[in-house]
Amino acid sequence: MFSVFLEDECGTLVDMEKLALESVRIELTKYQIYHNSMNCVLRVKSPYSKYFEVKITKNMIDGGENCSSDYLSIHDGPELRNDVLQGLDLRVCEQSVLAASYASSGDVITIRFISDDIDASEGFWLHITAFREEDNGACHESEFQCMTNKRCISEHLVCDRFEDCTDASDECMLSTPAIIGLAVGGVILVVALTCLAIYVCYRKRRQKDTGSTGHLHSNSDILNSTEDGNKTDIYSYRPKSTEIQAIYDVIPYRPTSTYRPTSTYTINGPYPQIEKNHGRHVWITAPPEVTYISPYEQSVIP
Numbered sequence: 001m002f003s004v005f006l007e008d009e010c011g012t013l014v015d016m017e018k019l020a021l022e023s024v025r026i027e028l029t030k031y032q033i034y035h036n037s038m039n040c041v042l043r044v045k046s047p048y049s050k051y052f053e054v055k056i057t058k059n060m061i062d063g064g065e066n067c068s069s070d071y072l073s074i075h076d077g078p079e080l081r082n083d084v085l086q087g088l089d090l091r092v093c094e095q096s097v098l099a100a101s102y103a104s105s106g107d108v109i110t111i112r113f114i115s116d117d118i119d120a121s122e123g124f125w126l127h128i129t130a131f132r133e134e135d136n137g138a139c140h141e142s143e144f145q146c147m148t149n150k151r152c153i154s155e156h157l158v159c160d161r162f163e164d165c166t167d168a169s170d171e172c173m174l175s176t177p178a179i180i181g182l183a184v185g186g187v188i189l190v191v192a193l194t195c196l197a198i199y200v201c202y203r204k205r206r207q208k209d210t211g212s213t214g215h216l217h218s219n220s221d222i223l224n225s226t227e228d229g230n231k232t233d234i235y236s237y238r239p240k241s242t243e244i245q246a247i248y249d250v251i252p253y254r255p256t257s258t259y260r261p262t263s264t265y266t267i268n269g270p271y272p273q274i275e276k277n278h279g280r281h282v283w284i285t286a287p288p289e290v291t292y293i294s295p296y297e298q299s300v301i302p
C-alpha cells in the first residue's frame with residue numbers, strides 16, 4: 001500500500017495517475033503523536049477521471065467538544081470552499097460518528113487538517129480508492145465489480161489485503177467454516193508430527209539400548225532375542241524349511257571392546273551356512289533343526 005504522510009505534503013497535489021496508483025493511504029503523521037498548530041491542506045487527484053471512495057480507517061484526532069480543537073475535513077472538489085464529502089461531518093475528530101465510507105462526485109478531493117497548540121493524539125488514516133461507475137451493468141475487462149454497489153475498481157486491488165469495495169467483496173476473506181477447517185487441520189498435523197517424532201525417538205532409543213539394529217530381517221519366525229550375560233548377542237529363531245534365509249544382524253546387544261563384526265563368519269555343522277556378509281548383515285541358510293544361534297560364539301546350539 002502506497003502511503004502519503006500529510007505532514008510532509010502540505011500544499012501539494014497527489015496525482016494518482018502520474019503515480020500509477022489506484023488506491024492510496026493518507027496518514028497524518030509518521031510519528032506516534034501529530035504536531036500541534038498544524039494547518040495542512042493536501043489535494044488528491046484520481047487516475048482517468050475516476051471517483052473516490054474514502055474510508056477513515058483510523059480516527060484518533062483529539063477534537064474536544066464539537067471537534068473545536070483539532071479536526072479533519074475532506075472536501076468534494078479542489079477547493080476548501082467545496083462542500084465536504086456527502087454524508088461526512090464538516091469537522092471530523094474522535095467524537096465523530098462515521099459511516100463505512102464516503103464517495104466523491106468528482107476526480108479531486110481536498111484534505112485539510114487543523115490542530116491547536118495543546119494536546120495531540122495519533123491522528124488519522126484514510127484509505128482512498130479510485131472507482132468508476134458501471135457501464136450498462138458491466139465493468140471493463142481489467143476491472144473488478146464490487147458486489148453490493150456494482151462499482152468498478154481496478155483488478156489490481158483484488159485480494160491485496162485492503163478493502164476497496166464498501167462491502168469488502170474485493171478481498172479474499174475465508175469463510176468461518178474454512179477458518180475452522182484450517183485450524184483443525186493444523187492441530188491434527190501438529191499432533192501427527194509430534195507422534196511421529198516421539199515414535200522415531202523411541203525406536204532410536206530402543207536400538208541404542210539393545211545395541212542392535214533391532215531385528216532379524218527374515219522370513220523365519222523370530223522367537224525371541226535374549227541376552228546371555230557377557231556373551232553379548234544371542235538370537236534364536238526356528239526356520240520352517242532348509243531353504244529359509246535370514247539377514248542376521250551381528251551387532252551385539254551391548255557391544256564390547258572385543259566385539260568385531262566378522263566377515264568370515266561360520267557356524268559349526270553342515271548347517272546353517274553363511275552366504276553373504278554385507279557389513280553388519282549376514283545371510284544364513286539354516287535347516288529346521290537349528291533353533292538357536294549365537295553368532296558371537298560361532299556355534300549352533302540345539
Ligand SMILES: [Ca+2]
Pocket residue numbers: 062069070115116117118119120
Ligand atoms: Ca490539540
Ligand SMILES: [Ca+2]
Pocket residue numbers: 157158159160161162163164165170171
Ligand atoms: Ca482490495
